[in-house]
Every structure is written in C-alpha cells, then in structure tokens.
Amino acid sequence: MLKLIGLELKKGNLGWYWKGALIATLVIIVSVGLLPYVEETESQVFSDMAGAFMAIGTFVRATFIVFAAVLVAKLIIDEYKSKTITVLFTYPINRTRLMLSKILIISVVTFLSVVISNIIVVCGFLITNHYMHYVSDPLTADFLIEETARMLLYAVSAAGMGLIPIYFGMRKKSVPATIVSSILVVAIFNSNNPGFTLSSFIAIPLAVAAIGFLFAFWSIRNIEHRDIA
Amino acid sequence: MSYIVNTTHLTKQFEGKEVVSNVNMKVKQGQIYGFLGPNGAGKTTIMRMLLNLVKPSSGEITLFGQKLTPTSYEVFKRIGSIIEYPVFYDKLTARENLELHCQYMGLHNRKAIDEALELVQLTNVDGKAVSHFSLGMKQRLGIARAIATKPELLILDEPINGLDPVGIKELRGLFSLLSKQYGMTLLISSHILGEIEQIADTIGVISGGRLIEECAMNDLRGRHTVYVELVTTNIKKAAYVLEHILELSNFRIINDSMIRIYETDLSQAEVSKTLIMNDIEIESINKRHTTLEEYFLQLIEGGQAHA
Numbered sequence: 001m002l003k004l005i006g007l008e009l010k011k012g013n014l015g016w017y018w019k020g021a022l023i024a025t026l027v028i029i030v031s032v033g034l035l036p037y038v039e040e041t042e043s044q045v046f047s048d049m050a051g052a053f054m055a056i057g058t059f060v061r062a063t064f065i066v067f068a069a070v071l072v073a074k075l076i077i078d079e080y081k082s083k084t085i086t087v088l089f090t091y092p093i094n095r096t097r098l099m100l101s102k103i104l105i106i107s108v109v110t111f112l113s114v115v116i117s118n119i120i121v122v123c124g125f126l127i128t129n130h131y132m133h134y135v136s137d138p139l140t141a142d143f144l145i146e147e148t149a150r151m152l153l154y155a156v157s158a159a160g161m162g163l164i165p166i167y168f169g170m171r172k173k174s175v176p177a178t179i180v181s182s183i184l185v186v187a188i189f190n191s192n193n194p195g196f197t198l199s200s201f202i203a204i205p206l207a208v209a210a211i212g213f214l215f216a217f218w219s220i221r222n223i224e225h226r227d228i229a
Numbered sequence: 230m231s232y233i234v235n236t237t238h239l240t241k242q243f244e245g246k247e248v249v250s251n252v253n254m255k256v257k258q259g260q261i262y263g264f265l266g267p268n269g270a271g272k273t274t275i276m277r278m279l280l281n282l283v284k285p286s287s288g289e290i291t292l293f294g295q296k297l298t299p300t301s302y303e304v305f306k307r308i309g310s311i312i313e314y315p316v317f318y319d320k321l322t323a324r325e326n327l328e329l330h331c332q333y334m335g336l337h338n339r340k341a342i343d344e345a346l347e348l349v350q351l352t353n354v355d356g357k358a359v360s361h362f363s364l365g366m367k368q369r370l371g372i373a374r375a376i377a378t379k380p381e382l383l384i385l386d387e388p389i390n391g392l393d394p395v396g397i398k399e400l401r402g403l404f405s406l407l408s409k410q411y412g413m414t415l416l417i418s419s420h421i422l423g424e425i426e427q428i429a430d431t432i433g434v435i436s437g438g439r440l441i442e443e444c445a446m447n448d449l450r451g452r453h454t455v456y457v458e459l460v461t462t463n464i465k466k467a468a469y470v471l472e473h474i475l476e477l478s479n480f481r482i483i484n485d486s487m488i489r490i491y492e493t494d495l496s497q498a499e500v501s502k503t504l505i506m507n508d509i510e511i512e513s514i515n516k517r518h519t520t521l522e523e524y525f526l527q528l529i530e531g532g533q534a535h536a
Binding site: 003007010011012082083084086087088089090091092093094224225226227228229 | 277280281282283284299300302303304305306308310312313316317318319321325329330332333334335
C-alpha cells in the first residue's frame with residue numbers, strides 16, 4: 001500500500017497543492033483579522049477566545065474541503081478523463097487497493113493541511129490580537145488543550161467530508177460535479193452552529209467523518225466489476 | 230499446441246445492443262495473430278475484455294489456460310498492451326512513464342527501460358514531457374511501454390496508426406523480432422490488411438461483432454492464386470471454346486463481357502491464340518492476382534449483410 005501511495009505521489013507532484021494551501025492560509029489570516037471591521041454591528045464577531053477559535057476552524061475546514069475536491073479531481077477523475085485509468089487498471093494490482101491509496105492520500109493530506117493551517121492561522125490571530133485586542137479573555141493551558149483536541153477531531157471530520165465529492169464526481173466522471181459537491185458539503189456540514197452540547201462535541205464530527213468515508217468506499221465498491229469505457 | 234488466448238461464446242452488450250457476438254477466438258503460443266476488421270467492428274471491445282477493462286455479458290475468456298475472472302490480477306504481469314491509442318502521464322517524461330510502468334508491473338530492472346526505448350528507436354527524448362510528443366512518438370513510446378517488461382503476450386490495438394511508412398516498416402521488423410527472438414505471442418489489431426498481412430501467422434476477421442473467419446495466413450495465400458481475366462464481346466462463344474476446345478472447367482463468367490479463368494496450366498498466349506482462331510474478338514486479356522484485400526472486403530461485406 002505504501003508503495004502504491006509512493007507511486008501515486010510520483011505521478012502527480014503535489015507541489016501545486018502546498019503552494020495553494022499556503023496562499024489560502026495567508027488569505028484566511030488576513031480575513032480573520034479584518035472580520036471585526038467588516039461586521040458593523042458591535043455584537044462582536046468574536047465574543048471570546050473560544051468564539052474566535054471556532055470561526056478560524058470553520059474557515060480553515062471550509063477551505064480545505066474544497067481543496068480536497070481538487071485533489072479528488074486530479075487524482076481520481078483526471079485518470080478517467082485522460083484515460084490513463086485504462087493503463088492503471090491493466091496492472092497486476094488489485095483495483096480497490098489502487099483506489100484506496102488515492103483516497104488515503106486525499107484524506108491524509110486534507111487532515112494535515114487542516115491541522116497545519118489551523119495552527120498557523122491561530123498563531124497569526126494571537127499575534128494580531130495582541131495589538132488589536134479583539135478579545136480579551138486570557139489564554140489558559142486548559143483552554144489550549146481543549147481547543148487542540150477539538151481541532152484535531154474536526155480535522156478528522158474534514159478529512160472524511162472531503163471524500164464525499166468522490167461519489168458525485170465518479171458518477172459522471174465530472175470535475176465540476178466534484179467541486180460543486182464539495183461546496184455543498186461545506187454549506188451543509190460546516191455551518192457554524194452555536195450551542196454545542198458536550199455529546200455533539202465528539203459525536204457529530206465523527207459521524208460526519210464516517211459518512212465521508214462511507215461515500216468514498218461506496219464509490220469504489222465493485223470497481224472490479226465495472227466496465228471502463 | 231497450447232492456446233494463450235481462448236474465448237468461448239464471448240458476447241458483450243452495451244445498453245441492449247450486441248457489439249460482440251459469440252466470438253470463439255484462439256491465439257496460439259508464439260504466433261502473431263492479426264485481428265482484422267473495419268472500425269467499430271468490435272476489435273477494441275474484445276481486447277478490452279481480454280484485459281478485464283470491460284466485462285463480458287456472457288461467454289468465457291481463458292488466458293494462459295486460466296479462466297479470466299473480474300479479480301484476476303496476476304495474469305497481467307504476463308501481458309503488455311496498448312488499447313485504442315497510447316495514453317501517458319503527460320507531464321512526465323518518456324523515461325518517468327516507463328519507470329512508473331515497470332514499478333507497477335513489479336519489475337525492477339533499470340536496463341529494461343533503455344532496452345525498450347532502443348527497440349522502438351526512441352532515443353534523445355530525455356527531459357521532454359510526453360505532452361510534447363508527436364502521435365508517432367507516442368505510438369512508439371506506447372509500444373516501448375508494452376514490451377518493457379518482456380511480457381509473454383502483447384495486445385496491441387492499432388499500433389501502426391499515426392506512423393510514417395518508414396516507421397511502419399521498422400515496427401513490422403520489431404514485431405517479427407519480438408515473436409521470433411523473445412518468443413512473445415502478439416495479438417495485433419488493424420483495419421488495414423496490408424499492415425499485418427506480411428507478419429501475421431494467423432488472421433481473424435471480425436465484422437459486426439462476429440468473428441467471421443479465423444485461419445492460418447499460409448492457407449489463405451494458397452487459396453488465392455492467379456487467374457486470367459478475359460474481356461470479349463462474345464461471351465457465350467468464348468465460354469464454349471474454353472469449355473469444349475481448351476477443356477477448361479474452372480472459369481467463371483463475371484458479367485456479360487468478362488470471364489475469369491482460374492486454371493493456370495495453360496499459358497495466356499495459348500488461350501488467346503485458340504480464342505482468336507475460333508473467331509472470338511478479344512478486347513483484353515490479363516493475368517491477375519486476387520489480392521487478399523479483395524477477399525477480406527468480400528468477407529467483411531458478407532459479414533455486415535448478416536449483422
């Protein structure tokens with residue numbers, strides 16, 4: 001499996017992705033910094049630290065779920081579009097494993113991007129906050145640990161959500177369908193919903209991640225039995 | 230002799246329409262099998278089925294004596310192929326594409342790539358992305374990829390498309406070499422007989438999804454020999470003279486002015502001399518060959534009439 005992942009990465013160099021991810025992260029930092037000014041009412045965008053962290057997380061995940069769709073388009077849909085899939089599928093390798101290695105790359109890269117980008121944006125925010133005083137409650141170690149745990153959990157969730165577009169993209173082998181479905185996924189699952197209870201804190205993101213993985217596996221079930229036109 | 234490829238009652242339907250019907254095809258070990266038929270006859274679909282890219286609606290495929298199932302994978306270590314037109318990871322160079330191929334095939338021999346590139350005479354292409362290649366170069370690279378792992382069976386779909394005459398000749402030589410020197414079995418499709426006539430050991434003709442003829446090339450050559458074509462104004466009398474004076478039985482009246490004489494023991498001069506002495510006006514008399522081309526056209530037209 002590792003070998004297959006290595007070969008996949010050799011085929012499609014991911015340099016473009018990391019560059020795009022870096023730019024997107026910088027854009028998020030600037031937007032988060034500007035948000036209090038854009039929002040005119042004084043009802044505070046960031047009521048407190050927790051609120052700010054939640055907004056940042058939402059921003060970051062939305063971005064990288066769409067990025068995941070671009071990865072899906074490049075790694076999976078493009079193979080069908082350019083017909084290289086007919087080469088790939090005549091190798092003495094289990095087709096499910098070939099597809100799984102692609103899916104694994106997409107979800108791991110999405111997970112890492114969400115985590116890294118989140119950390120960078122939070123740092124950016126804390127630095128700006130130091131001068132601008134958007135929120136004034138102090139940072140405690142407990143708070144940071146809890147937020148980190150939450151962030152990791154939601155990153156897993158995003159990695160799963162990012163896979164849902166595979167299902168829609170694979171139906172007609174369409175790049176637009178892939179991207180558009182990712183935006184819908186963001187709109188539906190990534191809304192900033194206040195009033196989380198403790199149970200929803202763990203259950204919902206994990207359920208969403210599970211849905212994503214199920215969609216992905218559903219898309220590649222029986223790939224052995226399908227005709228490659 | 231054992232069969233490398235053997236299909237029984239192979240049939241494929243797409244949306245209710247039969248594109249391959251009841252094909253029983255046998256490719257012997259070590260042979261070059263020419264797979265001939267017009268565009269859209271079902272050649273590519275059959276080849277796709279052999280490679281498990283398309284699943285048969287009914288019927289069975291045996292490769293190397295083993296039944297092909299949707300989850301057969303190991304067998305593809307022994308097969309090299311090009312389907313329709315060669316596709317590559319366009320942004321990579323020729324060498325990178327071949328390296329990828331060898332790794333996926335599980336072959337770790339650095340020399341194999343150089344050898345393959347040399348065999349198809351594709352050199353000096355380092356550092357150039359495949360997207361900049363001409364169709365002919367891609368075709369060569371496709372063949373290089375197919376043969377890089379020295380497979381036992383080569384499945385090549387229209388490999389000569391897009392090549393210039395010199396290239397075609399080189400490739401013919403290469404195919405013979407692969408068959409003779411490396412003992413590979415080749416299945417080569419084409420819609421132009423002339424392309425494979427010279428190298429094929431066996432020919433399978435497909436039309437309208439049905440395999441309408443499968444025979445050894447040598448038999449075919451024997452079957453289609455020379456005839457004398459006679460054009461005259463008096464066809465009845467000419468036929469009489471041929472039958473009763475020259476005692477020929479193997480001739481055919483083609484239309485009201487043309488006769489073909491298939492028996493060639495008599496010289497053309499003798500025939501014309503006898504005809505003239507019997508007062509038959511000869512407009513022309515020629516020795517001709519039925520080309521295999523004509524024969525196949527007839528076969529294919531016949532096949533389509535049935536389809």
